[in-house]
Every structure is written in C-alpha cells, then in structure tokens.
Amino acid sequence: MIEAFLQARREALDYKLVIVGSKENFRSADTDYSFTSSSDDASSPDESGSVEFTGFLPDEILLKLIADASLLVQPSLYEGFGLPPLEAMALGTQALVSDIPVFQEIYRDFPVVFFRAGDAVDLKEKLLEILKNQDSKTIQLNDTLISKYTFQKTASVILDHLTKP
16 A cells, blocks of 8 residues: 555655554555654655554544545455445545455445555556546445445344354
8 A cells, every 4th residue: 555655646646645543553564664643753655744644543533534535545455344445435435445355245336446456556556546537526325335234234144143043
C-alpha cells in the first residue's frame, strides 16, 4: 500500500494516506520506512508528511474519517470477511480492495474496484484512476445490497449452526 501510494504521489497524486491504527501494529514487509502519526514526530517515507497513522480511534471519529475519505483501500492478502469496505460504502465512500477470493465472493455485487493482491503497480494505477477521475460522487447502495449482510442475518446463521446436533 505504502509503496503504491508513494509511486502515485510521484505521479502528482496530491492526497494524504491515513492508516487507521498504530504503526507498531502495522503488518508489512516494509522495514525501510519511518512514519508520522498523530502522536509521533518521526519523518514520513517521503519527508512530506503524506503518510499518517491515527493510533486508536473511537467509533464516532473512525466513522467520520471513513465518511469524509476520498477512498477506502483494503490491501489485504488474507481476510476473514473484511468489514471496512462494507462500512465505507454504507457511508458513501468508494472502496478499492485486493482481489483475494473472500473479497471477490463478498463484494462481487458491490460497487468496489479490485486490484491484484500484492501488486503495487496495479494498486498505484487504480489509485490514480479513481482519485484523478473522482468527481465528488458518493457510493449509493441499493436496498438489495444494503440488506445482503446484516447483523440479524449473521446472528441467525450462527444460531442455526449452534442449535443443530
């Protein structure tokens, strides 16, 4: 993600990358970068403060951040479900997700954009395509998509499995 973002910035993408969470819990093979965070004065990878870690955020601040974001990127290589893209779309924010099988299954009917998992060049190209061509439109989910995954449906499935012998 960071490599793709910095490549996109070199191609005149004027955005900031906000990574929700702490840099100490950031899972990446990238060890050559140092980052800024709201509580850390270390320099960013490109010395311009374009990458920020938020640290822990209360739900109300997290939801506002997602709703105000130009794009949510979920660059997972593996995932159990991947709730953040669904939350983003429910808040009207476009989602860009890796093409791992679970995301292809869950989000195939949703207005997400997929990129090749682990491919920084493809991710960079999708970032540029989406953000340079963005015209302030928000994602609108229809009632069918909104009702596809609900907590009630999930609870019902779990209860059904727990009550079967």
